Amino acid sequence: MSEAALACALLALDPEGLKGAIVKGPADGFLASLRHLSQRKTHRIPPHIGMDRLTGSIDVAATLKSGAPVHDRGLLAESDGFLLLTSAERLSPDKAALIAAAMDHGAAFTVIAHDEGIDDERAPLILAERVAFLLDVSRFEPLDIDIAAARALLPRVEIADAITEGLCQTALALGLSSIRPAVMALRAARAAAALDGRVQVDEDDARLAASLILAPRAVTYPAPPEEEPDQPAPQDAPDPGEEDGSPIPQELADRLREAVKASLPPGLLAALEKNLRQPGSKAGAGAVSQKAGLRRGRPAGTRQGEPKNGARLALIDTLRAAAPWQPLRRRSNPIRKGVQVEKADFRIRRFKEKRETTAIFAVDASGSAALHRMAEAKGAIELLLADCYVRRDRTALIAFRGKQAEVLLPPTRSLQRAKKSLADLPGGGGTPLAAGIEQSMLVADQVRRSGGIPLVVFLTDGKANIARDGTADRAVALRDAEAAAKALRLAGFRTLMIDLSDTRTGPAAKLAEAMGADYLPLPHADASRISASVNAAMKAGA
Amino acid sequence: MSLRYPFSAIAGQDELLQALLLTAVDPLIGGLLAFGDRGTGKSTAVRALAALLPEIRATSCAYHCDPDSTSAQCDACRKAATHKLRKISIPVVDLPLGATEDRVLGSLNLERALSHGEKSFEPGLLAQANRGYLYVDEVNLLEDHIVDLLLDVAASGENVVEREGLSVRHPARIVLVGSGNPEEGELRPQLLDRFGLSVEVRTPTEVKTWVEIVKRRDAFERDPEGFTALWEKQEDQTRRRIVKARKHLNEVEVPDFILERAATLCIHLKTDGLRGQLTLMRAARALAAFEGAKHVTDDHLKRMAAPSLRHRLRRNPLDETGSTTRITRAVTEVFGA
Structure with a gap:
């Protein structure tokens, strides 16, 4: 029996309390099963849905037809079934915030966010925070059960204090900072008991709730419980309903923790490590900040004109323009029914695109660079960060060392996080320059696709010695790096190369030429000059 | 609208609750900024405050002007010789992130324009929030042009609308309450300075507090009416305390x-x-x-x-x-x- 199937049953049983799920992978089976079990309707919401459709506004078509304004309450107020957010990773933060606010106000709908993102793209965190389940439904096998009996049982299910306490302890041990998941774990445990035909939550229910709801949100790996002298376990058969029989909270918490550990997916440890490297961040905190400032053309009013050549008609404004003339027009043309709109009333939307610059710092943290002037490089970046802060630009940080490059900080506006990642930057190891360049290109490409302007700043001595495939071969490494640099030039990103080596004729200078970067040797540049040149580059790019 | 979680039942966030209460005692303190992790009860607290606030006397206009202060009244109320009075609870208005300028400032009333061919003003969120609270969740993600507009109104206490041939000014004395998570972006210093108080909200680290919060929350969600009734007495007490403090201020x-x-x-x-x-x-x-x-x-x-x-x-x-x-x-x- 898969976890996803159980979660599906629990959600169908208590959609109000569990609030929804974020699902990854092909979701048809999951959705069909959910619909079948719950007998509720599903309303699809694509990420490009209009804001007014969500919150409700004047129904323009009906208004034009009837001549009197017709209001539409909006999907968030109307729907009471499942709200299926397709491609949830593309949902803009403001729409996600609207949905979240509606949930906070006790909306009748249940959110199923289908996250179809790859890599770094994720469903908005603000929603992930508010739903119970974060599921991978790619191998979904529907459960063949009937939940009618369980539904009748659910309101009577009791939960012992010890179990509540155990769940809270588990949540704390996993480093959760939000209390919502703990509350929902309680609901899930109740639903699980009801599903099993009981009116008393037992340990297994709690274990299931913990592994379904708390484990996927883990920020820290639970510490092993302190070695205890073998205690006899008297709760082999805890008698439900009897206070005496309920397990001692501490032991229960330990056992829950074990259950959670067992259900942590492989590879999570690596993910956790990553989370730890960004102190204070919860799993995937980058996702929202990545899109937070994204403004692909905010509306900049309307103007008179015809909706041709892709211009969008601003219906409300058109009506508004026509409104004052209605009595006059009705007098001159009494036969025509409804609002009389004429061509001169047409208003079209204008958008102003405010493109944000994202400075991507690719830092060579290898031994050779560290030896030279890591401290100075860090100082220079700090200065630049301060500039970015003033200009409200976003920053990203990539470090390459050892055998690979990694994104320490996805594009963010939070200076605090940038600062922390920089402070924790480890040093030493080889110089996988090619990997570094490629990684920067990926991030830059992401930025550009989401409507921003990327600026890549390399800080390296250019002494590549790890090839793309991870082998330590200086010649191949240099060739790979140059190839990557050329690709970068072809992609047409603005780049700046800050040379950390002592000579102006070293490999870094050559690379700069290959990637068409502005070249700035550090020995002759003080920190303020670096920041001035980055600023100049940003202005030129904007 | 469903029942709100009672203010007095919020556990483990004493600094936030106190700051909120103080803005109710003296609105001139000028708002509150609550920054911190998700799921720590920021928005719950602000929304709970609405149910706690005492009633105030107001005129019957769209801006519920203060009958006792001519300087803070709209033009119509100032000219009127007598006022029809009513009692209203202090408004707490949510400003959703995606709100348009029209929605915030107010705009041409389409209904009247269509049916009567008349130009009239449809008050926006700022009018609704006059003499009360304007709450912006995720304030750090708010669009810059809306932020500018809020700054201006918060500073002047007046909303001036000059658009679509309308020329309207009305009082908008608002207490701005914002919340957000600093890891998702920081706030402009100008906006920061406009908030009177600021609170750093943290997750409680004690199991006992967690258990208490989770239990109360769970009880509330399962039986909102019963839970609210349970806390009614304490809510009343706090409400009386606010009224008394306002009088003695x-x-x-x-x-x-x-x-x-x-x-x-x-x-x-x-x-x-x-x-x-x-x-x-x-x-x-x-x-x-x-x-x-x-x-x-x-x-x-x-x-x-x-x-x-x-x-x-x-x-x-x-x-x-x-x-x-x-x-x-x-x-x-x-x-x-």
Whole structure:
């Protein structure tokens, strides 16, 4: 029996309390099963849905037809079934915030966010925070059960204090900072008991709730419980309903923790490590900040004109323009029914695109660079960060060392996080320059696709010695790096190369030429000059 | 609209609750900023406040003007010889992130324009929030042009609309309450300064607190009516306390040496402008009023120093030391240990 199937049953049983799920992978089976079990309707919401459709506004078509304004309450107020957010990773933060606010106000709908993102793209965190389940439904096998009996049982299910306490302890041990998941774990445990035909939550229910709801949100790996002298376990058969029989909270918490550990997916440890490297961040905190400032053309009013050549008609404004003339027009043309709109009333939307610059710092943290002037490089970046802060630009940080490059900080506006990642930057190891360049290109490409302007700043001595495939071969490494640099030039990103080596004729200078970067040797540049040149580059790019 | 979680039942966020109560005692403190992790009860607290606030007398216009203060009335109320009065609860209005300028400022009333061919003003969220609270969740993600507009209104207490051939001005004395998670983007310093108080909301670290919160929340969700009824008495008590504190606010004395202390503290911390000192004084006075004291003491000042000043320190963006630590240090230095 898969976890996803159980979660599906629990959600169908208590959609109000569990609030929804974020699902990854092909979701048809999951959705069909959910619909079948719950007998509720599903309303699809694509990420490009209009804001007014969500919150409700004047129904323009009906208004034009009837001549009197017709209001539409909006999907968030109307729907009471499942709200299926397709491609949830593309949902803009403001729409996600609207949905979240509606949930906070006790909306009748249940959110199923289908996250179809790859890599770094994720469903908005603000929603992930508010739903119970974060599921991978790619191998979904529907459960063949009937939940009618369980539904009748659910309101009577009791939960012992010890179990509540155990769940809270588990949540704390996993480093959760939000209390919502703990509350929902309680609901899930109740639903699980009801599903099993009981009116008393037992340990297994709690274990299931913990592994379904708390484990996927883990920020820290639970510490092993302190070695205890073998205690006899008297709760082999805890008698439900009897206070005496309920397990001692501490032991229960330990056992829950074990259950959670067992259900942590492989590879999570690596993910956790990553989370730890960004102190204070919860799993995937980058996702929202990545899109937070994204403004692909905010509306900049309307103007008179015809909706041709892709211009969008601003219906409300058109009506508004026509409104004052209605009595006059009705007098001159009494036969025509409804609002009389004429061509001169047409208003079209204008958008102003405010493109944000994202400075991507690719830092060579290898031994050779560290030896030279890591401290100075860090100082220079700090200065630049301060500039970015003033200009409200976003920053990203990539470090390459050892055998690979990694994104320490996805594009963010939070200076605090940038600062922390920089402070924790480890040093030493080889110089996988090619990997570094490629990684920067990926991030830059992401930025550009989401409507921003990327600026890549390399800080390296250019002494590549790890090839793309991870082998330590200086010649191949240099060739790979140059190839990557050329690709970068072809992609047409603005780049700046800050040379950390002592000579102006070293490999870094050559690379700069290959990637068409502005070249700035550090020995002759003080920190303020670096920041001035980055600023100049940003202005030129904007 | 479903029932709101009772204010008194919120556990483990004492600083936030106190700050909110003080803005209710003296709206001139000028709003509140709550920054912190998700799921720590920020929005719950703000929305719960709405149910707690006492009723006020208002005129029957769209802006529910204060009948006792001509300077803060809309044009129509000022001209009217007599007012039809009504009692309303202090409004708490949510400003959703995606709100358009039209929605915030107000715009042409389409209905009247269509049916009567008349130009008339449809009041927006600012009008609704006059004399009350405007709450912006995720305030750090708010579009810049809306932020500018809020700044302007919060500073002037008046909303001026000049668009679509409309020319309207109406009072908009709002207490701006914002919440957000600083990891998702920071707030512009100009906006920061507009908030009277600021609170850093943290997740409780004690299992006991967690259990209490989870149990209460669970009880509320399962039986909203029953749970709310359970807390009604405490809610009433707090409400009465607010009303009393509001009445006594002007009688609370602020001795000169306290003002001097406050000034010394602000100079010591090098806060920008006088707004910090003014807020500190008002917050301390509101606290004194709320606690039934006759005059402001050192203790009140000490307790309000962090929430009034922590967001006004001139910040080296790369300095690691937290603002709260710096204030605690300064308080110790100024007041003696």
